[in-house]
Amino acid sequence: MFIKKLIKNVMPIGLYILSNKIKYLIYQLRTSNGYKGKYNSFSDAINFNNKYIDGFKSEEYNKNILKKTKNIENNIKSLTPVVNINDFILSMEIILHISQGNKILDIGGSIGHHYLNIKSTINDLDFYKSSEPKYFIMENKNLLNSINSYFFNEKFIGITEHPIKADLVIMSSTLHYIEDWKSLIKTLIDLGTKKFVLSRVPVHSGNTFISFQVIEEGGFPCYFFNEKDIIDFFSENQFYLKKKWACPENHAVYFGPAKNDSKYGYGFIFQK
Numbered sequence: 195m196f197i198k199k200l201i202k203n204v205m206p207i208g209l210y211i212l213s214n215k216i217k218y219l220i221y222q223l224r225t226s227n228g229y230k231g232k233y234n235s236f237s238d239a240i241n242f243n244n245k246y247i248d249g250f251k252s253e254e255y256n257k258n259i260l261k262k263t264k265n266i267e268n269n270i271k272s273l274t275p276v277v278n279i280n281d282f283i284l285s286m287e288i289i290l291h292i293s294q295g296n297k298i299l300d301i302g303g304s305i306g307h308h309y310l311n312i313k314s315t316i317n318d319l320d321f322y323k324s325s326e327p328k329y330f331i332m333e334n335k336n337l338l339n340s341i342n343s344y345f346f347n348e349k350f351i352g353i354t355e356h357p358i359k360a361d362l363v364i365m366s367s368t369l370h371y372i373e374d375w376k377s378l379i380k381t382l383i384d385l386g387t388k389k390f391v392l393s394r395v396p397v398h399s400g401n402t403f404i405s406f407q408v409i410e411e412g413g414f415p416c417y418f419f420n421e422k423d424i425i426d427f428f429s430e431n432q433f434y435l436k437k438k439w440a441c442p443e444n445h446a447v448y449f450g451p452a453k454n455d456s457k458y459g460y461g462f463i464f465q466k
Contacts, residue, residue, distance in 0.1 A: 229405045229416075236373040239406040239415035246406075246413035250334050258409075280393040280441055280461060284364060285312045287391050287463070291362045292328060299360035299382075302368030303331040309351065327352030330360065359385040367394035369424075370417040376427055383431055390433070393461035394441050397421045421460060428464045437463040 233239040289312055291298055300308055309329050330352040363382055369375055369392050379390070402420045406413055425435055441459040 229407050231406055233404045233406065233415070236404060236415035239404050240413075243406045243408070243413050246408060247411055248414075250412075250414070279439060280366060281308070281311055283437075283439065283461065283463075284308050284366060284391060284393065287362060287389075288312050288329075288364070291389075295328075296361035297328055297330065297359065298362045298364065299330045299332055299354075299358060299387075300364045301332045301378075302365060302371070303333060308364060308366065330354050330358060332357070357381050357385060360387055362389050362391065363387050364391050365393075366391075368392075370396050370419065371414055373415070375417075379427070380431065383433075388466045389436075390428070390464045391461070392424075392464070394459045395419060395421075395424070395462065397460045421462075424462065433464040433466055435462060436465045437461075 230243065231239070233242065285308070288298060288308060292312075303309070309331070326349075328350055332354050335355065357378065360382070372378055382390075396416070396418045398418050398420065400420060402423050403418055404415055405418055407416050428435070439461045441461055
């Protein structure tokens with residue numbers, strides 16, 4: 195695992211992207227998983243693909259979440275360094291805001307994956323010993339029991355189904371699954387959020403459209419964004435683009451419906 199991550203870290207980005215494309219093409223040839231079609235709405239995408247169950251309720255989705263959680267724990271135990279650009283940027287932002295006593299909301303945060311990455315860094319510091327939750331995970335109902343049982347003794351962790359007031363909001367591989375994402379962001383802004391970190395966002399050069407992602411027996415409607423739509427929306431709400439980076443590990447744009455005019459997913463930091 196460490197050697198694999200090390201190679202990924204030092205490999206020229208063009209070669210790394212090419213290797214990922216080949217790997218993902220082989221994966222698609224062996225499975226029916228992937229991105230299917232272009233639709234006008236989430237409901238159209240669901241109705242056209244009604245043989246699939248809600249992906250967030252599928253066994254495969256929950257297995258993948260638990261598997262990723264276990265991998266993160268193993269990396270922490272073996273002291274494997276974080277070399278994924280998303281995890282590195284998110285970890286730095288989380289540590290910065292926690293050290294300032296700020297509240298963080300991780301939307302679509304699974305079983306606290308980003309928190310687990312930085313837990314060993316902060317658990318000896320005084321601000322970590324606060325009895326008041328500072329790091330909140332907002333997830334769908336199907337994962338709430340797993341999150342509750344996983345962090346039962348963690349006073350620092352809070353769990354919510356709804357938006358709350360937070361200084362920093364994190365959304366990693368999440369924004370494109372939210373149908374009315376603009377309303378959610380506006381609600382968070384009205385609640386007082388000052389910074390948004392979005393990562394692994396499928397971006398392409400054409401107009402924003404909706405597709406349907408299949409994972410085994412389940413599926414999800416999702417967006418392929420034109421990044422201008424995202425940047426313009428935040429600008430209209432007095433947020434400027436502080437940072438943008440490529441996310442070559444995001445396979446969504448390689449062989450999906452936007453494959454002819456895509457490069458990779460992107461990460462964005464928007465600040466008031």
